[in-house]
Amino acid sequence: MTGLSAHTLRYYEKVGMLEGVSRNEQGYRAYSEADVSWVQFLVILRELDIPIREMKRYSDLRSQGPSTVHERRLMLEAHQSRVQQQMQKLSDNLGKIEGKIQYYKEMEEEVEA
Amino acid sequence: MTGLSAHTLRYYEKVGMLEGVSRNEQGYRAYSEADVSWVQFLVILRELDIPIREMKRYSDLRSQGPSTVHERRLMLEAHQSRVQQQMQKLSDNLGKIEGKIQYYKEMEEEVEA
DNA sequence: GTACAGCTTAGAGCGCGCTCTAATGCAACT
DNA sequence: AGTTGCATTAGAGCGCGCTCTAAGCTGTAC
Numbered sequence: 001m002t003g004l005s006a007h008t009l010r011y012y013e014k015v016g017m018l019e020g021v022s023r024n025e026q027g028y029r030a031y032s033e034a035d036v037s038w039v040q041f042l043v044i045l046r047e048l049d050i051p052i053r054e055m056k057r058y059s060d061l062r063s064q065g066p067s068t069v070h071e072r073r074l075m076l077e078a079h080q081s082r083v084q085q086q087m088q089k090l091s092d093n094l095g096k097i098e099g100k101i102q103y104y105k106e107m108e109e110e111v112e113a
Numbered sequence: 114m115t116g117l118s119a120h121t122l123r124y125y126e127k128v129g130m131l132e133g134v135s136r137n138e139q140g141y142r143a144y145s146e147a148d149v150s151w152v153q154f155l156v157i158l159r160e161l162d163i164p165i166r167e168m169k170r171y172s173d174l175r176s177q178g179p180s181t182v183h184e185r186r187l188m189l190e191a192h193q194s195r196v197q198q199q200m201q202k203l204s205d206n207l208g209k210i211e212g213k214i215q216y217y218k219e220m221e222e223e224v225e226a
Numbered sequence: 227g228t229a230c231a232g233c234t235t236a237g238a239g240c241g242c243g244c245t246c247t248a249a250t251g252c253a254a255c256t
Numbered sequence: 257a258g259t260t261g262c263a264t265t266a267g268a269g270c271g272c273g274c275t276c277t278a279a280g281c282t283g284t285a286c
Contacts, residue, residue, distance in 0.1 A: 006263090007245055014266095026252060028263055044206045052243065066220065073217040076210050083207055090200055093157045097189050100154075104186040107179065119233090120275055127236095139282060141233055165273065 002039045009039070015052060017042060017059040048083050115152045122152070128165060130155060130172045161196050 004012070012018045018039065024030045031039075045055050058075055061068035117125070125131045131152065137143045144152075158168050171188055174181035 005245080008243085010265090011244060026263075028252095044209055046243090047202060048206050048210070066224070069217050069220050069224075073214055073221070076214050076217070080207060080210055080214070083203055087200055087203055089160060090196055093161050094193060094196055096157055097161070097193055101186055101189050101193070104182050104189070107182050108186070111179070111182075118275080121273085123235090124274065139233075141282090159273090 001036055002043055004039065004043065012039070012042065015056055017052070017056050019059070019063065045079075048079060049086070050079055054079075114149055115156055117152065117156065125152070125155065128169055130165070130169050132172070132176065158192075161192060162199070163192055167192075 002009075009018070013021065018035070021029050021031060021035055042055055045058070054075070058072060061072050061075075115122075122131070126134065131148070134142050134144060134148055155168055158171070167188070171185060174185050174188075
């Protein structure tokens with residue numbers, strides 16, 4: 001449901017980003033819908049290249065309740081602008097690569113001609 | 114000039130992405146302008162998250178001369194489309210984060226009110 | 227003369243984010 | 257009763273891309 005392996009879910013729990021997962025009679029984990037949504041959000045953060053310790057920090061704030069909403073927003077905004085810069089950089093570099101590709105295409109045509 | 118540390122330049126040389134750097138009388142490396150341009154290109158590839166072994170493969174092709182131009186272009190095009198997809202994903206995820214930020218803003222306003 | 231800065235090398239070490247192992251236990255199927 | 261399959265845990269291991277160490281050599285400044 002989240003695309004993460006069981007191993008990775010255990011790991012996320014171990015580092016403290018995933019707390020309060022309930023257990024069934026046999027002691028097996030029973031993930032709630034809320035757990036799944038939370039992990040899905042963690043996956044988004046991970047895909048934005050946010051380091052585990054930042055995700056952990058965010059989790060801790062979330063556990064502390066609504067009083068931390070402002071700080072959480074600041075964190076998200078900081079990463080938002082970081083990712084925007086990264087995308088700009090990727091775009092610039094893609095442009096340079098595109099130039100090289102065009103150059104190679106010309107070379108290939110000359111060889112054919 | 115490239116933003117890389119001396120250690121990293123040695124490392125790139127060791128893994129075979131940077132060959133034929135000439136030496137002066139004392140056996141010290143003397144990087145040519147061509148060397149610098151090449152390293153700057155490697156830095157672009159690295160910033161596009163191209164793995165070292167791919168960069169090494171590209172270097173090997175380059176060493177083999179103009180006959181490998183076509184294959185080099187294919188490699189660049191493959192990474193180009195991969196990066197484009199990655200940027201799309203980043204953009205999607207930024208949208209989700211933006212939604213959360215707006216939600217937090219509303220929560221903060223309600224607390225104030 | 228000697229201290230210092232900066233180069234050389236092979237190889238060790240590190241931080242990250244998983245990923246896997248090994249030993250054990252429980253539940254269901256044959 | 258035995259086999260299979262999936263869960264549990266603590267902790268080890270891995271691949272990546274550096275990053276640093278240690279020991280030694282050379283040229284320059286004082």
